[in-house]
Amino acid sequence: ETGVTQTPRHLVMGMTNKKSLKCEQHLGHNAMYWYKQSAKKPLELMFVYNFKEQTENNSVPSRFSPECPNSSHLFLHLHTLQPEDSALYLCASSPNTGGFADTQYFGPGTRLTVL
Amino acid sequence: GESVGLHLPTLSVQEGDNSIINCAYSNSASDYFIWYKQESGKGPQFIIDIRSNMDKRQGQRVTVLLNKTVKHLSLQIAATQPGDSAVYFCAEISSGSARQLTFGSGTQLTVLP
Numbered sequence: 001e002t003g004v005t006q007t008p009r010h011l012v013m014g015m016t017n018k019k020s021l022k023c024e025q026h027l028g029h030n031a032m033y034w035y036k037q038s039a040k041k042p043l044e045l046m047f048v049y050n051f052k053e054q055t056e057n058n059s060v061p062s063r064f065s066p067e068c069p070n071s072s073h074l075f076l077h078l079h080t081l082q083p084e085d086s087a088l089y090l091c092a093s094s095p096n097t098g099g100f101a102d103t104q105y106f107g108p109g110t111r112l113t114v115l
Numbered sequence: 116g117e118s119v120g121l122h123l124p125t126l127s128v129q130e131g132d133n134s135i136i137n138c139a140y141s142n143s144a145s146d147y148f149i150w151y152k153q154e155s156g157k158g159p160q161f162i163i164d165i166r167s168n169m170d171k172r173q174g175q176r177v178t179v180l181l182n183k184t185v186k187h188l189s190l191q192i193a194a195t196q197p198g199d200s201a202v203y204f205c206a207e208i209s210s211g212s213a214r215q216l217t218f219g220s221g222t223q224l225t226v227l228p
Binding site: 002040043044090103104105106109 | 149156158160161164204206214217218
């Protein structure tokens with residue numbers, strides 16, 4: 001195991017639902033990341049948090065709302081999603097953002113299906 | 116635009132043979148490269164990295180080669196084992212004040228018995 005856990009592992013939701021994805025890292029890292037992984041597409045960086053502060057938002061629609069209450073926990077709040085948002089959502093952590101030069105440790109992901 | 120891509124989407128090798136997975140990148144400003152392995156149902160796992168001031172780096176059974184002249188990166192796996200079956204993808208980090216992380220789309224490696 002990588003020391004990064006994600007819950008739930010699978011989620012099915014309707015377009016009008018509100019749900020949240022949770023990520024927790026037990027590695028003492030300072031940076032956390034959300035990624036979207038769609039079939040046959042490269043991994044897409046969504047958000048970066050460093051010491052609980054958001055340092056990157058890669059033009060992600062507002063229906064995705066991240067929250068980082070502390071360096072060990074990261075949430076992704078979802079509301080009014082679209083079917084094209086169905087994907088594997090991966091969380092990662094690293095010691096520091098360090099210009100992405102740190103090794104990132106990934107969680108197993110949440111498989112999201114939007115109906 | 117700049118992109119990171121893989122030459123082959125799938126690769127099948129016999130158990131015990133060596134595997135070579137290739138990656139082309141187009142951003143000449145990239146100075147750091149990483150290879151990840153992603154097994155089915157799991158998140159990506161760091162394998163090996165290399166900085167642009169090097170052209171070769173070796174790990175346990177894996178070697179990464181960097182050819183900056185043709186902007187090419189490869190991952191060599193020695194004595195491929197069934198547990199090596201996974202999707203492998205590369206990532207590049209561009210240098211400068213606004214560093215950017217870009218991932219390739221991946222190559223599915225299948226190890227045949």
